[in-house]
Amino acid sequence: xxxxxxxxxxxKGSSRASPGPFHARAMSGALQxxxxxxxxxxxxxxxxxxxxxxxxxxxxxxxxxTPRSLRVVQKEQEEGNNMLRITWIYNFESxxxxxxxxxxxxxxxxxxxxNGELIERDKKFMYYVKxxxxxxxxxVGTKQARILIEPRGGGYNYQLFIDGRIVExxxxxxxEVKSKLLRVxxxxxxxxxxxNNSQGxxxxxxxxxxxxxx
Numbered sequence: 001x002x003x004x005x006x007x008x009x010x011x012k013g014s015s016r017a018s019p020g021p022f023h024a025r026a027m028s029g030a031l032q033x034x035x036x037x038x039x040x041x042x043x044x045x046x047x048x049x050x051x052x053x054x055x056x057x058x059x060x061x062x063x064x065x066t067p068r069s070l071r072v073v074q075k076e077q078e079e080g081n082n083m084l085r086i087t088w089i090y091n092f093e094s095x096x097x098x099x100x101x102x103x104x105x106x107x108x109x110x111x112x113x114x115n116g117e118l119i120e121r122d123k124k125f126m127y128y129v130k131x132x133x134x135x136x137x138x139x140v141g142t143k144q145a146r147i148l149i150e151p152r153g154g155g156y157n158y159q160l161f162i163d164g165r166i167v168e169x170x171x172x173x174x175x176e177v178k179s180k181l182l183r184v185x186x187x188x189x190x191x192x193x194x195x196n197n198s199q200g201x202x203x204x205x206x207x208x209x210x211x212x213x214x
Contacts, residue, residue, distance in 0.1 A: 014120070014137050039168040044076050044086045046105060046155035052076035052086070055170045060143060060163040062093055072160065072167045082106045086158050088167070097140050101147055101158060108132070112147065114140055131156075 042056030056072045072090040079085055079102070088099045100113040108127025112120040119138050126132055131151035138145055146161040160167045 039171065041159055042072065042074055042167045042169045044074055044158040045152070046076075046084055046103075046157075047153060049076050049078065056160075056167040057170050058090075058162050058165050058167045060092070060165065063142070068092070070162070071170070072162075074160075074167075084156075088160050090162075092141070092143070095141065099140065099145065099147075099160065101136075101149075103149065103156065103158075105156065110134060110136065110149065112136055112138060114138065 039057075042054065044052040052074065053076060054074050056074060057069055058072060059067050059069050062068050070090045070092055072088050075087045075089075077085050082104045084103045084105055086101045086103070090097055098113075098115055102111040102113075103109070106128075108124065110120070110122040110127075111118060112122075120136060122134065122136070124132075127134075133148070133150040133156075136147045136149075140162070143163045145163075148159045148161070150157045150159075
């Protein structure tokens, strides 16, 4: 359903190998995922560090069941020839959350941190002998999260899910100016997702969410 869900008990991360390309059967389990996002998913790739430093948007429900649009900042950096660190940062209910994945591209080890705490260390021999994808489920506060690791083109792709929804790539601001007429009904809320204007000062509206809070 769409109502607020009871918080799940705090647990350390759990992982399993991904049998192949991303599809419904491979990802079934703890979370129901939005497999057809309205925009492209936010993806970090080991083959493009600069391009992986980006931001995304995901909509989750707060403690009273109101949809909230979260801006997720994604950063990627190398730590030597083996380790790659991917970081996702977002604010939710007045708290800043930081999820970190440290992935040994040669050794195969995967370490996941939530707000500085190591919650999962996944090291399997099969990761060392063969490029292998994996799925990692864990809690961030009262929300469930998932990291998907997929081998792709001689490297790896990484995606984050929060509250059962994939983080989508934020649309890029452009010089083009568009207008949209909105019919505002009294006592009805309109949510807006804002993004810094890359062409100058101020912000631009990138998404409207009728009858919801941004």
